[in-house]
Amino acid sequence: MSQDNMTTNDPTTEAADADQLITTDPGRSGLDESNERGSVTDAQTVIEARNVNVWYNDDQALNDINMKIPENQVTAMIGPSGCGKSTFLRCINRMNDLVDAARIEGDLLFKGKNVYDKDVDPVALRRRIGMVFQHPNPFPKSIYDNVAYGLRLQGKTDNLDQKVEQALKSAALWDEVKDRLDKSGTDLSGGQQQRLCIARAIAPDPEVLLMDEPASALDPVATSQVEDLIDDLSQEYTVVIVTHNMQQAARISDKTAVFLTGGELVEFNDTATIFENPDSQRVEDYITGKFG
Numbered sequence: 001m002s003q004d005n006m007t008t009n010d011p012t013t014e015a016a017d018a019d020q021l022i023t024t025d026p027g028r029s030g031l032d033e034s035n036e037r038g039s040v041t042d043a044q045t046v047i048e049a050r051n052v053n054v055w056y057n058d059d060q061a062l063n064d065i066n067m068k069i070p071e072n073q074v075t076a077m078i079g080p081s082g083c084g085k086s087t088f089l090r091c092i093n094r095m096n097d098l099v100d101a102a103r104i105e106g107d108l109l110f111k112g113k114n115v116y117d118k119d120v121d122p123v124a125l126r127r128r129i130g131m132v133f134q135h136p137n138p139f140p141k142s143i144y145d146n147v148a149y150g151l152r153l154q155g156k157t158d159n160l161d162q163k164v165e166q167a168l169k170s171a172a173l174w175d176e177v178k179d180r181l182d183k184s185g186t187d188l189s190g191g192q193q194q195r196l197c198i199a200r201a202i203a204p205d206p207e208v209l210l211m212d213e214p215a216s217a218l219d220p221v222a223t224s225q226v227e228d229l230i231d232d233l234s235q236e237y238t239v240v241i242v243t244h245n246m247q248q249a250a251r252i253s254d255k256t257a258v259f260l261t262g263g264e265l266v267e268f269n270d271t272a273t274i275f276e277n278p279d280s281q282r283v284e285d286y287i288t289g290k291f292g
């Protein structure tokens, strides 16, 4: 991404950018589609959580989360089972809207705009913040149609062959499937299916990729391929990944957020600092396997 497109931290500029994201036209998404990829309200921050609390019915799953996720880096979220990692991930592109019991308070900003504002269309939001799930879930369609799916939905069908090829190349799958694009996506191996799902997610050119344990259902070779791919993708996308695997977080992420029981974000810092010299004793105990 061109540095020239990036805005400064000048508060006047930030306010102007935030205004650009607001629309009073009910036909619009509320997130200005023409907003340049680079026009981040803060030079580095793409997603910001401010005092985010989430409940499922009466049970609190996230407790006062504050966090700034930087652009074009890999941010990993780690922590013991049930500490709210996936809940936080699903808040970012409003997947929790689909859960009746879920309720959120606080602000979750994408490029300075609260994604929970009434004028934000969650479908439009999810076009800009794509998601890859734990279990590969290709559609029972051809490899080509899987990748073309989102592009067709959005009417972006010019140069479709080229876009499908590019997405498959970016997902490091092209060489393995270029001679059988008409074959079913479900006939691929697990690792190939997950890379196909990544190609499907990036084909419509989102700005952020959310990944919920994308390698946990894969064998070591496929895991390693997906990890290499995540590293490549971060050149172009902001990647936020939930993982149970601390070694994986240490290998692939630039920043690591440690959530602990009670839905608390205990520490968020450069990955090297979290693993080598964490501030919090609780994080050190977790990292060194004393609990969790």
Ligand SMILES: Nc1ncnc2c1ncn2[C@@H]1O[C@H](COP(=O)(O)OP(=O)(O)OP(=O)(O)O)[C@@H](O)[C@H]1O
Pocket: 056, 061, 079, 080, 081, 082, 083, 084, 085, 086, 087, 088, 099, 101, 244
């Ligand atoms: N749809 C739901 N309805 C009710 N409670 C839920 C729902 N989803 C999650 N929870 C609860 O919210 C808390 C946080 O769950 P979440 O899945 O976010 O944690 P996690 O850290 O991602 O866990 P894991 O690592 O096991 O996937 C848990 O207590 C869980 O039981």
